[in-house]
Amino acid sequence: MAFPKALAESNPSFAISTNSNWDAVIVLATDISTINHPPLTEVIRQHSQVDNRTGKEVVLMAAAGLAGNRLIFAPVGTLERDTDDVRRIADAAKQAVLMARDAGARNPLLILGELPDKPTFANAMEVAYLAACQALWQPLEAREALDETDIEPVQSIGLCSANSVDCAWLEAVEAGRRLARDLCGTEPERMAPPRFAEYCQQAFAGTSIKVSVISDDATLRQDYPLLHAVARASTHVTRHQPRVIRLEYCGQGQIENTLLLAGKGITYDTGGADLKTDGHMAGMSRDKGGAAAVAGFMLSLARYQPKGVKAIAEIGAVRNSIGSDAFVADEIIRSHAGVRVRIGNTDAEGRLVLADLLSHLRDDAKDALAPSLFSVATLTGHAARAYGPYTAYVENGTARSHGCGEALCEIGDKWGDPGETSRLRREDFDFVRPRSKADDILSSNNGPSAVTARGHQFPAAFLSIAAGLDKHERSSSKPLAYTHIDIAGSGVEGGDWQHGKPSAAPVTALAARYMPKA
Template sequence: MAFPLPKDESNLDSAITSGSQWDAVILVAPDHKGLDNLLLRQTIEAHQRIDARVGQEAILLISSEIAGGRLIYAPTGALNRDYDDVRSFADAAKKAIVMARDAGARKPLLVVAGVPDSRLYQYSLEVAYLGACQALWQPLEAREALGEESTEPVECIGLYARGKLDLTWLQAVEAGRRVARDLCGTEPERMSPPKFAEYCEQTFAGSAVKVRVIADDAQLRQDYPLLHAVARASTHVERHQPRVIRMEYQGEGEPQRTLLFAGKGITYDTGGADLKVDGHMAGMSRDKGGAAAVAGFMQTVARLKPKGLRVVAEIGAVRNSIGSDAFVADEIIKSHAGTRVRIGNTDAEGRLVLADLLSHLREDAKGATDAKLFSIATLTGHAARAFGPYTAYVENGPSRDHQCAQKLVDLGDLWGDPGEVSRSRREDFHFIRPRSKADDVLSCNNAASSVTARGHQFPMAFLVRASGLEEHGLSSAEPLPYMHIDIAGSGVEGGDWQHGMPSAAPVVALAARYLR
């Protein structure tokens, strides 16, 4: 699995000149007027005299004195407004690296200058590198069909830094993001449930992360009844049969912290019996973005091998197919936790998958040291409607007491992986209340989440009740911090679920919080 490796460069004067190891120089800066490097400033000023675009947009400048004869100058624009943030460096780096690649560069040097004297921009160079890698990624199907060398020709990216960079951490994070993009962005036959499991087995073979795949239909029916119901119409098609993928990491020494993740891996969401119509099915192969992010985070864990940390993840890889054996609204299905769930709409399938996974992880959390539980999913259109391209963090009482979401949001801002703190309220639990003694909880209503009041918050209440986590609130004997992470708005760039590039959110924020 190749991606452009980060390499540090400490001598700018020699690195940017012709004859160095680099074949292009990328300058990302608010402007060039404050540059302290004479060669860069003079090259830019000479071009600016004949091209008014210089300094206004990313542009390729030609100079025989510059490494590779190429200087790509990508201005960030203003950074002094209240709403500016470090993503401006990533955005500029994305444009510049594509320009460098298309010009033939294979080993560009990335120089970030003019960084504001603010803690909000302290990781500008690293964020620019991650942005460049994001722009260079090509889909797994393209790499397999055409070869990685032709589709992703950039070999490495030099990073000019005045101080020391943690390249090991940065490389591990990008390795995780690449796994997440591959799993989320691959078409539904190439990444069907068995293929998803196979990718994980291959990725973690020989690593510190142990993978176990549950494929037996009888076991899934018994141990993951809600998940199996979602998959019911797919079980007669061998290549679409469901999988539960369990990954475990045990760091050296006694565990000081425990992280538990549930990932929604709907490899294709037709809506089930409540069929998606009017073109809304396109892009539903990306409904596995939450599971992809979980696997990506595990890849970063495998690379870094942190001591004193235990991480357990369960992914439900399922196809929500239609057919004569499809589950339907009005069914009552008992979850792994013993909760009787009345199905409100079959297109709210992700929360059913997650509830059983969370119930198993809840058992892992009992007695574990400093346990924190997460679910990650492309769950609701409401999250995208409410927060746009930002990850939504909805937490229970113990998690809020530990300020888990706020800490993730704060670090996400520093690392260009932003999110918003949301709240679980009493109205959410009232919404999913049982309407009769025949059931314990209602999975959902029949309106789109985007037009339902609190459409991304009430599913978290369902998850708490259906998984048994309601027994682990603040006032319980064993409080368990739990956070639901909805990436329906942040999981792909530009909100284009069919064609947009997977973002790998929130891998960077999680890694910054728990792996640094």
């Protein structure tokens, strides 16, 4: 699983010269006046006399005497407005590195102009590297069918900075992001549940992560009853049978944070008996983006080996198929936590999978040191409608009192992986209340979440009850912080779930928050 190595350069005079190993120089700056390297500014000035695009868009210039005889100037625009953030750097880096690749560069060097002295730009160089890797990634199917070195030819990216750059941390994060993109972005047969599990086992082979996979149908039916119900119509097809993947990491030293993560891995979502129609099924092979992000974050931990962190993840890899044995609305199914769930709509399947995973993780959390629970999912169209391309963090009372969501939002802004916080309200719990004595909770309404009031918040209330987390509020003897993370708006670039590149959100934010650099 190759991707461009991150290599720090502290001597710009040598790095930009033809004596270095770099074969293109990429300059990211607001304008030429912020570039403190005369050899670069001279080339840009001369080129501007014959190309009016200079300083307005990304431009490739012939640059005799510079590394690779190539200079790419990528203007990032003004950064002084209140709404400007480090994604301006990321956007320019994506365009520039693709231009460098297409020009034949295999080892480009990144240089930044002077940026505003604001915390939001403190990690600009690192964000530029991660953005470049995002732009250069090609789908797993393409890499397996074609020559990987032809379609992903860039071998390394130089980071020319006067400040220290932790390349090991960056590469650990990018390894996780790449795994997340592969798992999320791959078509439904290549990444059907058994093969999803196999890919995870291969990715974690030789690492400190303990991997276990549950494939036995009787065990899944008994221990993950809601998950198994979603998978019921797929169990008759061997290659589509469900899997639960458990990943465990334990860092050295005194544990300061125990992270418990549940990942929704719907490898294909037909909608089940409540079938998706009018073309809305296209792109539903990416409904495993939450599980992909959880696996990616765990790989970042495995690569970087942070001390004081323990992490346990459970991933439900399930195909929501349509067939004679499909589960249907009105069924009442008892969750792992013992809650009687009435099915409201079979296309609200992800929360059923997550509820059983969270219930198991709740058992792990009871005796854990400083536990925080998370569910990560491409769960609702409402999250995308409400927040656009931003990750939604929905906190319970304990998580909100700990500032869990706000901390992830704050650090996400600095790393180009932004989000917005929501809080659970009484209306969310009222929405899923039982309508009779026959059941304890309703899984969902039967309308689209995007047009349902509080459509991304009430599923978190359902998860709290169905997983038994409502027994661990702030007033209880064992409060547990729980944050539901909905990436339906942030999980792919441009909101195009069929063709857009998976973004690997929120791997970077989680890593920056819980995997501090050495």
